[in-house]
Amino acid sequence: MIEAKGLTKRYGETTAVNDLSFAAEPGVVTGFLGPNGAGKSTTMRMILGLDRPTSGSVTVSGKRYHELRHPLRTVGALIDARWVHPNRSARSHLRWMAKSNDIPQRRVDEVLETVGLTSVANKKAGGFSLGMSQRLGIAGALLGDPEVLMFDEPVNGLDPEGILWIRRFMHRLADEGRTVFVSSHLLSEMALTAQDLVVIGKGELIAQCSTADFVSRATEDAVKVRSPQLAEFRPLLADAGASVRGTDGGVLVSGMDSDTIGDLAARHQVVLHELSPQQGSLEQAFMQITGDSVEYASDFDHDARAATELAGTGS
Incomplete structure (x- = not known):
C-alpha cells in the first residue's frame, strides 16, 4: 500500500505538490493522472525518497522509503527507462541491482525471462530500443519480488x-x-488498465475514485439512434423528456435508456436501424475535470478541450 498524508513540496516560491493525500490499495491497478506540470513526477520521487517533502509524509507498506532495509524487496519502480549504464549488459545491470539488496542472483534470469529479454541478456543496454529499455526497467522493478510496484509511462516505446x-x-x-501504481498520459490505455484513479492538478488532489465513477461523474451516457423516420421521431423523443442532438448518420439521445427509446418507437411504428448505448470516455472526463488545472496551455489546447467537451455534452 502507498499512503500519502498532507504531502507538500516547495521549490523556493514554487509549490509543486500541495497538501496531497491519497492511498493506493493492494489488489488493484491504480492510475495516477494529471496534466503536465501537475506534480506527478515530484510525487513519485517523494514516494521513492528521491525528494524530501517540505511537509507531510508518504509511506510504502507503512514505512518511509529510507526506513526500508532492502527497499527493492518492498517496492519496485520504473521511473526512467534509460537509467542504466550504456556499457553494461542487461544481465550485469540486474546483477548489480540484486547485489545491492541481497537478492539471489538466480532472480536475475527469472525476471529477464519474464519480460522477454533472455535472448539479449548479454547485450549492452546502450544499444537497446526504447521498448527494450522499458522491459529492462520492468525487470528491475520486479527483481526483489516486491509487494508494491510503481511504473511511470511504462508503455512508451x-x-x-x-x-x-x-x-x-x-x-x-x-x-x-x-x-500497482502507474502513471501515464495514454488515457485510452489507462481506461483499460486502471481500476482506480488518483487524479491531481497543480499539485492538489482532484479526485480519488474508481475509473468507472470518474467517467460517469464527468460525462453523460447517451444512446445513438438511426432511423429513416428521424424527422418524425425527434419531436416524440423531446416530448417524452429526452435530450436529442444530431450526430453523423443519426441522433444521440440522453435522459432515456435504449429500452425506453425502443418501446417509444414501437408504439409509434417508427423503424429503427440502430439503437446503441454510447458511454463517455476517460479522455472526455479527464479533459472536463482537469480543465482548470492545466498549467501550460496554448490556444490549440483550449480549442481541443472545447471540442472534446462539445462532443461529450452535445452543446
Missing part, C-alpha cells in the same frame, strides 16, 4: 503486442494482491 502484454501483466500483479 512498446508496440501494440507489448502494450497488451504490460496491461495483462499489471492486472496479474494486482490479482496476486500487490499494489
